[in-house]
Amino acid sequence: MQNKKVSIHTLKQAKVEQRKLVMLTAYDYPFGLLADEAGADMVLVGDSLGMVVMGLEGTTAVTMETMLHHTQAVVRGCKTPLVVGDMPFMSYNISIPDAIRNAGRLLKEGGCDVVKLEGGVDFAPTVQAIVKAGIPVMGHIGLTPQTASALGGFKTQGRDLAGAKQILEDARALEDAGVFSMILEAVPAPLGKLVAESVSVPVIGIGAGDEVDGQVLVTHDLIGLFDKFVPKFVKQYTRIRPIILEAMNAYKQDVQEQAFPDREHSFSMPEETLEALKRSLDKPE
Numbered sequence: 436m437q438n439k440k441v442s443i444h445t446l447k448q449a450k451v452e453q454r455k456l457v458m459l460t461a462y463d464y465p466f467g468l469l470a471d472e473a474g475a476d477m478v479l480v481g482d483s484l485g486m487v488v489m490g491l492e493g494t495t496a497v498t499m500e501t502m503l504h505h506t507q508a509v510v511r512g513c514k515t516p517l518v519v520g521d522m523p524f525m526s527y528n529i530s531i532p533d534a535i536r537n538a539g540r541l542l543k544e545g546g547c548d549v550v551k552l553e554g555g556v557d558f559a560p561t562v563q564a565i566v567k568a569g570i571p572v573m574g575h576i577g578l579t580p581q582t583a584s585a586l587g588g589f590k591t592q593g594r595d596l597a598g599a600k601q602i603l604e605d606a607r608a609l610e611d612a613g614v615f616s617m618i619l620e621a622v623p624a625p626l627g628k629l630v631a632e633s634v635s636v637p638v639i640g641i642g643a644g645d646e647v648d649g650q651v652l653v654t655h656d657l658i659g660l661f662d663k664f665v666p667k668f669v670k671q672y673t674r675i676r677p678i679i680l681e682a683m684n685a686y687k688q689d690v691q692e693q694a695f696p697d698r699e700h701s702f703s704m705p706e707e708t709l710e711a712l713k714r715s716l717d718k719p720e
């Protein structure tokens with residue numbers, strides 16, 4: 436039986452009932468299907484695909500066209516989870532009309548349910564305008580990868596008093612602007628707890644401790660498919676890369692030794708058809 440599609444209401448209710456929310460990333464149809472089958476509440480088509488799928492150094496070069504392409508594929512696999520389309524760098528930073536247009540494209544052309552964008556107080560007016568246009572928005576504060584270089588690199592945020600206060604202010608500004616939820620990345624666990632207690636919408640942590648309302652991890656990190664670097668907050672639940680590599684090496688060896696394809700993986704032809712074919716080649720009409 437098909438489960439009921441997760442809604443924003445379901446997520447808000449989960450916070451009230453203190454049920455922890457589960458969010459995964461996906462960038463294509465097979466992983467969308469897997470996240471759906473695993474029972475994720477939300478699936479994020481993250482711009483992290485720039486790093487884990489496209490091999491870029493960061494996320495800033497990811498374009499709207501790339502996000503639309505991957506979002507369409509994920510949506511086909513996700514029946515139950517709420518699908519979150521990530522707004523890439525500069526798709527919402529230039530002007531509010533531009534931000535509304537691009538958020539609308541992610542929903543209309545990408546097919547996702549809601550959008551996510553990075554930024555706190557400074558982006559509250561943008562969030563408010565997108566929400567007013569009828570598009571639900573998820574916030575993303577703490578470490579914001581699109582502007583990581585301005586934050587001094589991929590570093591834990593909110594460790595000093597001023598930084599921690601800023602994150603709390605960001606969270607409140609996003610709530611006031613109308614986000615339905617927010618991601619909080621790479622902050623000390625006690626600050627994660629304080630942020631979750633300070634707002635009424637679900638706070639989804641990634642490196643924000645266990646006392647937030649749910650967790651998200653980049654799927655390619657948690658399955659050990661991307662292991663160029665592994666942030667402290669990532670738990671690798673499996674290491675799939677060596678398993679894939681072993682299969683590829685076995686295939687290579689089979690091909691080189693002519694052990695593949697064998698009879699089981701080849702198509703046969705009636706003997707008499709083959710003989711007739713050979714005769715016709717010897718004596719062309």
Ligand code: KIV
Pocket residue numbers: 460479480481482483484521575618641651653
């Ligand atoms: O793009 C992404 O995958 C993200 C997660 C790190 C939350 O924003």
